[in-house]
Amino acid sequence: METKKTSLYQLHQDCNAKFVEFAGYQMPIQYSEGIVEEHRFTRNHSGIFDVSHMGQLFIYGGEDLIKDLEKIFPLDLKNLKLNHSKYSFLMDKDAGIHDDLIITKTNEGFLIILNAACKDNDLKILRELLKEKYKMVLDENRSLIAIQGPKSSEILNDVINGVKDLNFMSGNWFTFENQKVYITRSGYTGEDGFEISIANDFVNQLTRELINKGSKLIGLGARDTLRLEAGLCLYGHDLDKDKTPVEANLKWAISKERISKGDFIGSDIIIKQLNDGVSKIRVGIKPEGRIIAREKTKIFNQSDVHIGEITSGTFGPSVNGPVAMGYVENEFSKKNTKVFLEVRGKKHPASICSLPFYKKSYVKGIN
Amino acid sequence: MSEVKYSKEHEWIKLDGDVATIGITKHATEMLGDIVFAELPEKGSSVEKDGTAGVVESTKAASDVYTPVSGEIVDTNQAIVDDPSKINQDPEDTAWFFKLKIKDPSEMDTLMNKDDYDKFAKETSA
Incomplete structure (x- = not known):
């Protein structure tokens, strides 16, 4: 299979990126300044990460969808506020982790951000579980970029007014060049920051404007050192099908309300491990x-x-x-x-x- | 002092009498990226031509350092162990790795001169 390129591929090349193949995509591992400098720049200023290889799964539906998703994810989705996000997992019946993900409640349903290497399998699993009841779109027409670091709020707000008022783990629709962009205050570096879902045709312009305001493109190499310092898991390494969320020390992400009901996939094992230890x-x-x-x-x-x-x-x-x-x-x-x-x-x-x-x-x- | 010679494993070697100073080339550091760890052979130990004689690690991966000639280690550069970023800054001078007493000076003849190494480095990285 031919490796895919994100919409920012040319811009990465213009910035002297070294590329690696990651989950079937040609992705920048670092630029000319190197991983250590890119890491420090993100911690001290602001870094832009092309994470367009990750899956953006939009699922459309209302009350029924909430009930059906609660049978899959260990989350209290009924009480999740509109535009709020939660970290969660797609598990098998033994509570082994198929993927870790961020799920956000939108006005039309849910947006789930999936790992690149897992997204096609996740979609297959979710289709089987939800039995074609809901429209599901793994959107290839949208790019995803993250902007992370202490100056990011100011820089992004200069380009898209209002984002600085977002709370951590919440999002909203904003407008850039008359395009609807969905922005959440989140990230995976241990820094304040945002993730921006934007149409492929406009991601270059947005990224260039953020660079002009003082942010810099950062490669996957620094993304890895940043997330590891922040204690965050990388799927396929720290998490996989042989590990449960309790073993991964991620029980904080499992809703107590849902444990008391015990009706989601893998709940038997989760409850047993919470009671008996691992x-x-x-x-x-x-x-x-x-x-x-x-x-x-x-x-x-x-x-x-x-x-x-x-x-x-x-x-x-x-x-x-x-x-x-x-x-x-x-x-x-x-x-x-x-x-x-x-x-x-x-x-x-x-x-x-x-x-x-x-x-x-x-x-x-x-x- | 003799001219500096180079190995296919991207080490440089400078012979002064029967003591050779060995380090890794600038080209090697550019391929490795930021070096964050260095391990050197023990003083007094013997190393064989093309055998491992240390390790460097970047943020991404570990790589062995080889010795281009055989001999006994007489000195190592603690400064690069304490601050491995010195290797990126000045690889072909102050950030040398180790000195050894050369066993067989004719092994020097198997190595490349600067022009040949530059050509080799360019070809292999293309």
């Missing part, structure tokens, strides 16, 4: 010194017993040191527990730590 759980891991422990690195306890594996690990430019997360046996998941990471045949000391590695507290309206 055997493995996702934790933050801080290596001592500078050694970088990457995905699949084995984790050992102090008696040299294999107790888990790293699922994401890199160098965190804002932490100025190595950062990682992974799954360990539950009894070794306490903060400050000393562990060892096997890198190139040698065991290196590390400790279990709380997530995130990096946190700013200025996002308004956080709930």
Whole structure:
């Protein structure tokens, strides 16, 4: 299958992007300044991320749709306010995660943002579950860009007036060049920011205007270091079908109201794990010194017993040191527990730590 | 002091008497991106031509560093371990990796001169 290109491909090339194939798309991994500088620029100023490879699934419907989606997602969608968003998962009957996603209630139904590598399978699963009752559009005619970092609100508001008044995890329709754009205050970097869904034909103009106001294009390389410092999971690495949301330490994202009803796909397992505990759980891991422990690195306890594996690990430019997360046996998941990471045949000391590695507290309206 | 020679694994080597200073080329650092970790061989250890003699890691991945000649490690550059970004800043001078006492000076003849290396680097990255 030929790799796809996003509508911003030419602009990436003009900005000297290095490309990688990601989920069937040619995506920029970095530009000329490099991952560390791009990471820092996002933390200190504002960075633009082309995330048009992600799925934008619009599902149209009313009360019936809410009831049907509540059988699928562990969310209290009935009480979700219009234009508000929630982080959630598409699970199988064993609560294994097919995908993690953001779902937003719109005036016509719901908008679900899906991972690029999962979106076609997600659509197939949702079609089977919803049995053609509702119109569903995985919209290829719209691009998605994120603008993240402390200057982003000011920069985006200069181009699209009013966005600065959005609260965290809420959105609305705005107008750019007479086009309807849907903007949510959200992101995946640990910074304040926005995600903008806009028609493909207008994404270049919008991106160029944001660059002219002082923001910069940032590649997937820095997106990965930013999200890992922020303690956020990457599907296919930290999350997959062999892990449940409880094991992934994401129970905060499961509605208590829906657990009490226990009528969504995977709820039996979720309830059992919440009551009985889990055997493995996702934790933050801080290596001592500078050694970088990457995905699949084995984790050992102090008696040299294999107790888990790293699922994401890199160098965190804002932490100025190595950062990682992974799954360990539950009894070794306490903060400050000393562990060892096997890198190139040698065991290196590390400790279990709380997530995130990096946190700013200025996002308004956080709930 | 002899001219600087280069290996196909993108190391440079400068021989002074029987002690060779070895590092990675500017071209190598450009391919790697931001270097955030460096591991060097132990002083006193012996290394064999084309064997691994260290590791560099960028934000993206780890890469082995090879030695272009055999010998005994006599010195290592702690400054690049403490601050690996120095490797991106000055790879072919102050950010050298290690010095070794060369075992067989004729191994130098198997390496490329600057012109040949530049051509090689251009061809292999195209």
